[in-house]
Amino acid sequence: MDISLLLSMTDRVTALGTPSAMHPESWQLCAQVETWARGRGLVLGDPDTSPLGRARCERLAARVFPDADLAAVDLFARWLTWTLALDDAMDHPPLADSGSAVHALYDDLLRAMRRGHARPGARPLEAALVELWHATSRNMSRDWRRRFMLHLEAHRDGCAEEAVNRRIRHVPAEAEYPPLRRRACGPFLYDLVEPVLAVELPARLLRTPRWKTLADSVADVVAWSNDLASHDLESARGDVHDLPSVLGRAHGLDAAQAAQAVADRIADRLDQAWTAARRLPDMLDRLELTVAQRAAAAQVVKVLLDTPRAHMDWLAESGRYVSDSPPGTLRLDALASLR
Template structure:
């Protein structure tokens, strides 16, 4: 499906009109991430021959966090790479239709976290998870750790539910899909803004209606954008856990009309997130947030609000969502702009 449908959002939604900034160290960060991914066994052989290798997760991290410390951006890029590696593993035939297999895999992962080390001969996703957790959780409080692990459990449950649906041939309804997709789309990733920024949000902010809309709404925008971008790839293997496929089945319409409906919903959801963000200060006043608590909340909110456009820009340039094994479907001017952007990041002698 042509990404021009997603690009129309930049004209329709003011919050998505301005291109995302790019971290000045994006190019060396890419080299670091590629070396790490190969050394940990997440990417094997030529990275351009796999969906994970072509993802260029460092560029998403560099767009979401354009002014952060390079080491922290690198850590976030590693988490993204690990998440996509896990996602690709769960999509394999041996796991895709088996909730039992998904639970067993996740049981190994969570046990490794509790032990503090991977089993001898463990799979790369297990050993790298322990490494990432130790690098990330150090210095974070008990509440943040509990929240992160609860979100990993949500991810486990979401992936297992999808496996049951595949085995039984059930396509989620339009009403069921958003919450399921949110659980199965790495909800723990949104907790990473805090350790990356070196802050920890007060737990009481999580119960406010504004925060719920902002956090869930941002996750929806990212997931549904992925759905539109990956529809062709997923339709080829009859994957029903895609918003385009869900709406097409629910309303008996073609994929292009369904995709247009998803893009309309993305536009609405972005506006809902922005409205919630504007209402957040009133909640902070009522909860008597200190100046410091307001300052760190503002930092995390900015990351959330910047993420949809950063993610959209990354989807266009990433090789993970190509319909073919060659280059993404871009308009001629977009191809030129992409190459110019990449070239500008190369270090000059």
């Protein structure tokens, strides 16, 4: 599988028809984010020799937020880099097949956030997280900070469940997979839309079924698109936590049929996201939101609806899911952050 199927969808799915814009100052981000990642020990050696180094997170940030303040986009790119570094660690022993190891790592991370500083000699993942949290949370309310922490805990639980599944060789059932994938695919990243835009959404809006449909649909589209891009690499190491594998097993599909089934589901989920978004104005009226709250909601909705195409465009230019370097080539990846 490759992303050509995803790119072909941009011609037949209206919601994907417009190419994502790029932040006009994106050229500055590459050096800034790479310098930060190296300085924090998340990327070591030649960036082209590791999936994290090849990811080009700043390109995704610049596409998701083409009009935002450059410093805020830079912060989001750093969060993406940290998240992918954590994801790389989760894909390899000792975390890949041990739920208790995942919980132990996350215990260290969450304690550091609550304490406000990393331990002396802490692994890079911990130290970088505390730095990012300080920079992000200082202007956000207690409710937002609590929501973000809850989504980190959901991510921990999703990754731990995946680790157990790998150990016992359990392939998630079709109905079981979407919520599991949603938890394991960085749900806290979507909370970051608000600090990047310097807004905050009221809790009563976020609790409505219509908002949840919009947010979950976008998260699923991004996760399932990622599944198509990463399927070959995951399959090679025996990992079945991707939608093509789940649908292939559930319905007896070959690789091409499974990929097409995923594409069809992505199109359906996008339609659900846009339908929910079109129905939001009536809900905003019923909730009696202020003018400022309605404007904030409109900004966040635009980013959410633009994200699937931005993500697909990023997949086309990122080297994260290409094969690793040939044997004998220096390869230093995010596992270094656990040593």
